[in-house]
Amino acid sequence: MSESAIKVENISKAYRIGLKEQRHDTLGATMAAWVKSPFQNFKRLKSLSNFNNHDDKDIFWALRNIDFQVSKGEVLGIIGKNGAGKSTLLKILSRITEPTTGKIEIYGRVASLLEVGTGFNPELTGRENVYLNGTILGMKKKEIDDKFDEIIDFSGVEKFLDTAVKRYSSGMKVRLAFAVAAHLDPEILVIDEVLAVGDAEFQSKCLGKMQDLSGKHGRTVLFVSHNMAAVKSLCTKAIVLENGKFVHEGSTDTAVDYYLRMNQHSGYVGTYNKQIDEGSGIASIALTDKFNESKTEFGFDEPVTIHIKVKIDEKDLNSHLGFRVVDINETVIFTSEIKISSFVKTKGLHEFEVKLPVRFLVPNKFKLTFGLHVPNKLMIDYLEECLYFEIVETGSDLHQYAGNDYGCVFVNCNWGIV
């Protein structure tokens, strides 16, 4: 461990959230409330900045007791679901808002990029906006003068430099804004999800620029993203936040693994259970990872196993058990089935295990439908879209095209040179 660039000690941050408004049933009560409302409004607005009573019902702790350190030259990824407190942490680190408790020590100048193009004024020309945005981000006029040609070169909008930015396409605006940001030269750079904008080509350009910053120039970078591929390719270390709490710290790989195992996408269903009293049927299904733990989000290179428990009567031993994978766009990806009798010969409860091919499904959300049937004759049990899961981009060969449609599956083609 080299010298530390950032020391975060016991940081917490509370916000006030709106409580449900009171409703009144009678005209009298409504009018009384109306008369009282200025006083109540005043109390509410005043309380926005008062956290002395920590037990108030409408206090929401966006961050609770966060501790960590970042060494100089390290690229730290901060990952977590929406609402985990990542952005709040960045806001505190960039001194936009102050912590409710705790202390942070920073060694070096901090530039924060919570947004691309902060303060861009549509009426001003590209040139004027470069200076305005640059100084807002903490550059001096002289620094911008020196780097101006580089910035314009990077942005690729030199032809429109003296055109008002409101006439720019949104892509041009983002390019120009990022070009300014990319030429910041602080010791510590704090970046929030800014790569979510722009096309794939531009995104990879930005990633390259950030790799330069940390690799060649030894800058400390704090990087928040939902894009696991970007986190993996950029960061040396990562921390995971969950509901405002610090839950994991470690190498990028273990942190991404940890993140994927946090099962909290309520829309996803990883298990299915049903009581079967008589006859045949599917009793339970579960999706598990390599540790045999049930979850619903898998890295693209992670093995996905389906466990299916089926109760079979004597008369149904000739039936087939199968499933269909459909992606979120209703494209049927594939169907797979087996003949029960080729695995078991006796009635009873049997557990089947299906291993999905690794590096096969492209990052997307998928639905599973299961069926127990005698082909073209009898449907014994049919569970339409009973499970949901997601394959997450964790650095596949095609990750730079994320967001584009490049197919449903990865295929290993035999390439050669003739």
Added chain:
Amino acid sequence: MQPVPHIVIEKKKGLASFSLKEFWQYKDLLYFMVLRDITVIYKQSVLGFAWALINPVFSMLIFSVVFGKLAAVPSDGIPYPIFSYAALIPWTYFSNTLSASGTSLISNSSVFTKVYFPRLIIPLTPVLSKLADFAISFVILIILMFYYGYYPTFKLFILPLLIIIMMVATAGLGFWLSALAIQYRDVKFGITFAVPLLMYAAPVVFPASLILNKFGHKAYLVYGLYPMTGVIEGFRSAVVYNKAIPWELIGISAFGACILFIIGFIVFRKLENRFADVA
């Protein structure tokens, strides 16, 4: 390589210390913010900077008819158009700047919730940028002076002092109001409502000597605590030869301006660290 700064972030207790050094590091930002305001204000308008004249000139014309002719308000023996226009120049600056500065945090909330920089720059920007309109409005004053035969005298040298008092008072009020407005939007509506009233409180359409004659010397001095009193009366005395510079009044107004500035500054600094949370 520049020395690496050591920054400590924690909840500020009491009145945070103000770092002039840090503020100075952001002077380029202040410069470009002011430049932005000046460049943007009359963009895509046909008359452009002529709008800086239209407001005070039309007020002057109406006041000259209503107060000068119809109501025959005394004007210390100065032709009413000059009398009112010399007051309207600082007054227009004061009212425009106050409206802009008081709502500046609200209109710039998208910037300061995303990046750190000394927040004082935001309400300070209009205090400087409105000087452009202020300077332009002198054109008409010069025309009026020559038309009525009031040729410039050495008394004009008092203008820089008056301008400083005017800016200090406006900045103080701007800090104060903007810091409150970001949490209580009532202030925004209050400003729209109060600025015209404040004009009738200032000696814009009448001379301060009216207070002196009606209510006596003590009331006159108390009246001087309203900083625009000294500024406006000073402006009048600077452009005409037959009115002595009211040093007493200017002195009291300078004091009033400093008080406003200090209060505004303290209020702003006290509330500053929660702007991003309450915006």
